[in-house]
Amino acid sequence: MTKTPVIAVFDVGKTNKKLFLLDEDYNIVYEKSARFIETLDEDGDACENLESLQLSIFDSLHEIYRLNEFEIKAINFSSYGASLVYINEQGQPLAPLYNYLKAYPEEISEQFYQLYGAPDKIAAETASPVLGNLNSGMQLYRIKYQRPELFEQVKYALHLPQYLSSLVSGAAYSDITSIGCHTQLWDFTQQEYHSWVKAEHLRKKLAPIFPSNQALAMIIEGKSCAVGIGLHDSSAALIPYLVSFTEPFVLLSTGTWCISLNPFNDQPLTPQELSQDCLAYLQYQGKPVKASRVFSGNEHEQEVKRIAAWFKQNAVKYRTMPYLPEVIAKLKAEQPQATAVKDGTGLITSGFSKRDLASFATDTEAYHQLMLDLASLQYQSTQLVLDGTSVKDIYVDGGFGKNEIFMNLLADLFPDVKVWAASVAQATAVGTALAIHKSWNNKALPNNLIQLKRYNTASNTVHI
Incomplete structure (x- = not known):
């Protein structure tokens, strides 16, 4: 055998x-x-x-x-x-x-x-x-x-x-x-x-x-x-994209943290950027990567529990909730905009935790508002690494890339940039393997690592 x-x-x-x-x-x-x-x-x-x-x-x-x-x-x-x-x-x-x-x-x-x-x-x-x-x-x-x-x-x-x-x-x-x-x-x-x-x-x-x-x-x-x-996981998740794309891009790696990584931005960090949790990573070849991050995966997990408990629902249902633009339009008309706040550990959150769940008629409304608040926070965070660069593509990897509500909202917030849900089966693991490719693998680097699904504004999706 x-x-x-x-x-x-x-x-x-x-x-x-x-x-x-x-x-x-x-x-x-x-x-x-x-x-x-x-x-x-x-x-x-x-x-x-x-x-x-x-x-x-x-x-x-x-x-x-x-x-x-x-x-x-x-x-x-x-x-x-x-x-x-x-x-x-x-x-x-x-x-x-x-x-x-x-x-x-x-x-x-x-x-x-x-x-x-x-x-x-x-x-x-x-x-x-x-x-x-x-x-x-x-x-x-x-x-x-x-x-x-x-x-x-x-x-x-x-x-x-x-x-x-x-x-x-x-x-x-x-x-x-x-x-x-x-x-x-x-x-x-x-x-x-x-x-x-x-x-x-x-x-x-x-x-x-x-x-x-x-x-x-x-x-x-x-x-x-x-x-x-070994590698830091966020840096490892970037490697399949560095191998696959040469045009400037931002990778939004989503999980517990949602980290916007721009390997094509070498501008020095300003005091204002640092105050908004903007930072720089070193990628596996030692080059700086300008990054910004928010603790949105953790916030999403906590707030979904609160919504599910209030409306007496199973939290599992929110994993596949469809995007309803009419609900978003209603919320934008009726609900005040969220104000980002710092939590007890000093980390920036969307402000959804301050909302009274009794102000929502249904759990669907409440969950759409949570995603609206998180997408708004994400826009502010990602914009920090986009400014002053020629990036035309944002690749969203990880859990939020599978969230139809989040992805449609993000596409609306970035009308001049192509927003893609990027699917690499376990990007961090693949990147960790790719980092030492020459030490164990005699084959050429693959050119089909990443599957893409584009999200346009007005909720139209293009499959590639």
Whole structure:
């Protein structure tokens, strides 16, 4: 029996932990998914269950190596950013995987900015809005001063994708896509670690940087295997588009976060943009990507629960609710426009949470209003990375790309830009595999990775 050569990709999200096997044409030939119950850190705050995650990686590897129909040629990892694992000399975690939404101690923050300059200045230099624990460099700074005994034991602080890779390879490395995702560690004006990192002697706690598009040669289960060092998930999701399109575009990657990524915008971030959660990422080849983001997937999840409970409906129905332009017209005439507000963690939301559900006659109206508010917020966010560029295409990937209401509203808001629902079967996983293509795959890069469906204004759709 001829075995199919594949790459195994572990795609670890906040909610779902997935494993995919992709063949040399980047078709998904195997997948499994798991969810873990969160645990608590020493302060009683919810956080990722690192032990369950570690066991799952090993169990899954053991399982796929027992599948007779596949030959594992490579393994790579992607995961969410702003999360550090503190390991000792033996590579074992020393502390919980702290939640990036955990409150940041004010006294530590004040100490930092008194030493190293105004928040606006640091934010501009590091292309990172000031967001406490969402700036993972600030997590390491907190550990140094709040838990010095832990800090002394730390060999390396690894971002989550690189920790997952180290479980398999036994090697600790840093990756530019993780360093470059609003960490406040990287000076985008100098293209190196920021001077504060050096002043605090943190370089020795950060593993050496290894190229994101290369892999380590390993022997696993007695066979050769290329092991990537992992990528930040948003940067991984961009890779299929960079491979497929040469004309300027914006990718709107939607999930828990809705992130507008413009690889064709290298303009410096302004203070106003930074205040609106605009930032820059580093893509896997090290080039800056101007980005803006809103926490809309999380807001959608919470508000759908509120709508379903109020109207005594099953929340599942909203996954496939059709777009009703007459409902949108009625809401625009009768309901006040939403005003974006900041939630308790300082993140911008659409303002729908402030609406009284009793003002809607039906749950259909309420849900259409939620999508209207989210689309309006998305317009403001995406516009931040569009301004001053020649972009004519917006590709919407992920959950909201499948939402007919959201997509029609977005097309109406961007009449001068082509808005596409872009379907890549698991874009993050495919991008993670593509990053190390040369290390495991002798075939040419495929040219049919992305399926597109265009949305026009006036609710007309064109299928391509």
